[in-house]
Amino acid sequence: MSSVTDRRTGSPLHNLLNLLLRNHIWVFLALTVVVFSLASPYFLTINNVGNILTQGAFIGILAIGMTMVMIDGEIDLSVGAILALASALAIGLQDHMGVWPAVFLGLMSGAALGFVNGTLVALSGMHSFIVTLGGLIGIRGLVFVYSGENALMVQDFSYTEIPEIYLGPISLTAILFFVLALFFQWVLSSTRHGRETYAVGDNIEAAHDAGINVKRHKIINFTICGTLAAICGILLSMRLGTAEPNAGKIWELWTIIAVVLGGTRLQGGFGSMWMTIGGVLTLAVLRNGLRLLNTPNYVELMVMGGVLVLALALDKLLNHKEDR
Amino acid sequence: MGQTINGVLRRHGLILAFLVFLGGVAFNAPSFLTPGNILDVLRQVSITGVMALGVTFVVLTGRLDLSVGSLLTLLTVIVVDQHNFAGPFPAIVMTLLAGLAVGAVNGLLVGFIGLNALIVTLAMLSFLQGLVLFYSGGANVNVANAQETWFAVFGRGDFLGIPVPVILFLVAAIIAGLVLQFTSFGRRVYGVGGNETASIFSGIDARWTVFWTYVVSGFTTGLAAIIMGSRVMGAQNTIGQGYELTVLAGVILGGTSLLGGSGSIWRTVIGISMLGFIQNGLLLLGFPYYVQWLVTWAVIIIAVWIDLGAKRGRIFA
Numbered sequence: 337m338s339s340v341t342d343r344r345t346g347s348p349l350h351n352l353l354n355l356l357l358r359n360h361i362w363v364f365l366a367l368t369v370v371v372f373s374l375a376s377p378y379f380l381t382i383n384n385v386g387n388i389l390t391q392g393a394f395i396g397i398l399a400i401g402m403t404m405v406m407i408d409g410e411i412d413l414s415v416g417a418i419l420a421l422a423s424a425l426a427i428g429l430q431d432h433m434g435v436w437p438a439v440f441l442g443l444m445s446g447a448a449l450g451f452v453n454g455t456l457v458a459l460s461g462m463h464s465f466i467v468t469l470g471g472l473i474g475i476r477g478l479v480f481v482y483s484g485e486n487a488l489m490v491q492d493f494s495y496t497e498i499p500e501i502y503l504g505p506i507s508l509t510a511i512l513f514f515v516l517a518l519f520f521q522w523v524l525s526s527t528r529h530g531r532e533t534y535a536v537g538d539n540i541e542a543a544h545d546a547g548i549n550v551k552r553h554k555i556i557n558f559t560i561c562g563t564l565a566a567i568c569g570i571l572l573s574m575r576l577g578t579a580e581p582n583a584g585k586i587w588e589l590w591t592i593i594a595v596v597l598g599g600t601r602l603q604g605g606f607g608s609m610w611m612t613i614g615g616v617l618t619l620a621v622l623r624n625g626l627r628l629l630n631t632p633n634y635v636e637l638m639v640m641g642g643v644l645v646l647a648l649a650l651d652k653l654l655n656h657k658e659d660r
Numbered sequence: 661m662g663q664t665i666n667g668v669l670r671r672h673g674l675i676l677a678f679l680v681f682l683g684g685v686a687f688n689a690p691s692f693l694t695p696g697n698i699l700d701v702l703r704q705v706s707i708t709g710v711m712a713l714g715v716t717f718v719v720l721t722g723r724l725d726l727s728v729g730s731l732l733t734l735l736t737v738i739v740v741d742q743h744n745f746a747g748p749f750p751a752i753v754m755t756l757l758a759g760l761a762v763g764a765v766n767g768l769l770v771g772f773i774g775l776n777a778l779i780v781t782l783a784m785l786s787f788l789q790g791l792v793l794f795y796s797g798g799a800n801v802n803v804a805n806a807q808e809t810w811f812a813v814f815g816r817g818d819f820l821g822i823p824v825p826v827i828l829f830l831v832a833a834i835i836a837g838l839v840l841q842f843t844s845f846g847r848r849v850y851g852v853g854g855n856e857t858a859s860i861f862s863g864i865d866a867r868w869t870v871f872w873t874y875v876v877s878g879f880t881t882g883l884a885a886i887i888m889g890s891r892v893m894g895a896q897n898t899i900g901q902g903y904e905l906t907v908l909a910g911v912i913l914g915g916t917s918l919l920g921g922s923g924s925i926w927r928t929v930i931g932i933s934m935l936g937f938i939q940n941g942l943l944l945l946g947f948p949y950y951v952q953w954l955v956t957w958a959v960i961i962i963a964v965w966i967d968l969g970a971k972r973g974r975i976f977a
Contacts, residue, residue: 456961458977459976459977460961460964460965460968460969460976460977461968461972461976461977462961462964462965462968463918463919465918466912466918466960466964467961469905469908469909469912469960470909470956470957470958470960470961471957472905473905473909473953473956473957473960474953474954474956474957474958475957476953477950477951477952477953477954477956477957478954480949480950480953481948481950481951481954551977586901589782589785589786592778592779592782593779593782593783593786596779602776602778602779632793632794633790633793633798634789634790634791634792634793634794635790636790637786637787637789637790637793638786638787638790638791638794640783640786640787640790641783641784641785641786641787641788641790642783642787644779644782644783644786645769645775645779645780645783648775648776648779648780648783649773649775652773652774652775
C-alpha cells in the first residue's frame with residue numbers, strides 16, 4: 337500500500353488526507369471524543385478519562401495478543417476461557433501456596449494453553465478458528481471442573497490492593513496495557529520476530545521458502561496470546577477479588593471487534609499495535625460515553641454492531657481506492 | 661484389499677470411532693441404547709440440529725454465520741411474545757419472516773457488498789442482542805396459556821411415539837439434503853465454495869448464491885426458535901447465547917470444511933448427533949457435567965485432524 341501512496345506525494349493537502357485515511361480509527365476516536373464531550377459534561381473529566389483507560393485496558397491486553405495472532409493470519413477464540421482459568425487459578429491456589437506462586441501458576445496456565453493452541457495449529461495444519469473454537473469449549477470446561485459452579489473468593493483482601501496504584505488518574509492496569517502495547521509495537525516494527533510475523537501473514541509459502549520456521553513462529557505468537565490473556569485474567573481477579581467461572585465469556589468477540597475496528601485485517605499481513613490501541617480506545621469511549629448519556633444497554637450493543645460494519649465497509653472502500 | 665480397508669477407514673473412520681464409543685457406553689450403561697434414551701438425545705439435539713442445517717449451507721460457500729445464536733434468542737422472544745399478543749399462527753409467520761429478513765441483511769452485507777463474513781455476523785450478533793433487549797425491555801416472556809395452546813405440539817408433542825421436534829429435524833434435514841444434491845441452487849453452493857472465481861466464470865452469480873444461503877440460515881433458525889419457544893413456553897434474553905458455537909462445532913465435527921465446497925447435510929446430522937450422544941453418554945457413565953466440554957474439545961480436534969490428515973495423506977502438516 338505504501339508504494340501507491342508514496343507516488344501521490346504532491347500537495348501537502350494530499351499528504352494530510354492520506355495520513356488521515358490511513359489512521360481513520362484515530363480520526364473516528366477524536367470525533368467520538370468531541371461528540372461525547374459536547375453531549376455530557378462528565379465525559380472529558382480527568383476521573384472519567386482514567387476510568388475509560390482502566391475499563392479499556394482489559395480488552396486491550398487481550399487485543400495485543402490477538403493482534404499478533406491476527407497479523408499472522410490466524411485467530412484465537414479461546415482467550416476468554418484462558419482468562420477465566422488464569423483468574424480462577426490465581427485466586428484458588430492462593431490458600432495453598434501464597435499469592436505470588438499462585439499468580440505465577442495462573443500465568444503459566446495461559447502460556448501453556450497458548451502453546452497447546454499454537455502447537456495444534458502448527459502440527460495439524462487445521463485452521464486456528466477450529467482449534468481455538470474447540471479450546472473455547474474445552475478450557476471453559478476446565479474452569480468449571482476446577483472451580484465448580486461457584487465464584488472463588490479471595491481470602492486476603494490485600495490482593496485486591498495490588499493494582500490500586502495510580503499515576504495521576506491512570507491506574508496500574510492501564511499503564512500495564514500501554515507498556516505491553518508499546519513493547520509489542522517495538523517487537524513488530526523493530527525485531528526479526530516482528531518482520532517474520534508480517535511475512536508469515538502476508539504469504540505463508542513465501543515466508544517458508546525464505547527460510548522462516550513458520551511452525552515455531554506461530555507457536556510463539558499463540559503462546560504470547562495465551563500469556564497476555566492470563567495477565568488480563570489475573571488483573572481482573574485482582575480488581576474484582578473474585579473469580580467467576582463465567583468470567584470473560586464472549587470477551588473474545590469484543591477483542592476481535594476492537595482489533596478489526598483498529599484496521600488490522602483478518603486475512604493477515606497487515607496491522608499494528610497503534611491501530612489496535614485506537615480500536616480499543618474507541619470501543620471503550622463508545623461504551624463509556626453511551627453509558628454517561630444514560631442510554632439503555634441495548635443501544636450500546638446496536639451501535640457497536642453498526643460501527644463494526646461501518647469500519648469494515650470503510651476499510652474495503654479505502655483498499656479498493658489503493659488497489660486501483 | 662489393504663487399499664480398500666484404508667479407503668474405508670479414511671472415509672468413515674470418524675463414524676467407526678463413534679460406533680466404538682456408542683458400544684463402549686452401552687456396555688457400561690445399559691440404558692444408553694434404549695429407544696427411549698435415543699429419542700431423548702435426538703429431541704435434545706433437534707434445536708441445534710435444525711439450525712446447523714442452514715449454517716451448513718453458509719459454511720459450504722466458505723462463509724460463516726455467528727449470528728444464529730443471537731437470532732435464536734430474538735426469534736424465540738418474538739414467537740413467545742407474539743403468541744400472547746396475536747395468537748400462535750401469526751406468531752409463527754412473523755418469526756419465520758423475521759428470520760428471513762435478518763438472513764437477507766447478512767446475505768446483502770456478505771454476498772453483495774463483499775464484507776468479511778465473520779465480522780459481519782459478529783456485528784449482527786451484537787446488534788441482535790441489543791434488539792432482543794430493546795424488544796423485551798429486559799424482561800423474560802412466557803406463554804400465558806401454556807397448557808391449552810396447540811403451539812405446544814412443536815416442542816412437546818409426539819407423533820406415532822416419536823417426538824415432533826425430532827420429526828421436524830429429520831424432515832428438514834431430508835429436504836435440505838435433497839436441495840443440496842439435486843437442485844441447481846445446491847450445485848451452485850458447492851461451486852461457489854469450491855472455487856469462487858471459477859464458479860463466477862462459469863456463469864454462476866456468486867453474490868445471489870451467498871445471499872440465499874444466509875436466507876436459508878435465517879429460516880432454519882426461525883424453525884429452531886419455534887421448537888425452542890414451544891418446548892420452553894417462554895424465553896429469557898440469553899436463551900440462545902453460545903448456540904452459534906455449538907452449531908458450528910457440530911458442523912465441523914461432521915467433516916464439513918470451513919474453507920467451503922466440501923461437506924454435506926448428512927455429515928452435519930451425524931456431527932450434531934455425535935455431540936448429543938457424547939454428552940448423554942458421559943452423563944450416563946456418571947462423569948461430572950462439565951467433563952463433556954473437555955471431551956468435545958478433544959473430539960473436535962481429533963476428528964478434524966484425522967479428516968484433514970486423510971485428505972492430505974499424512975498426519976502432520
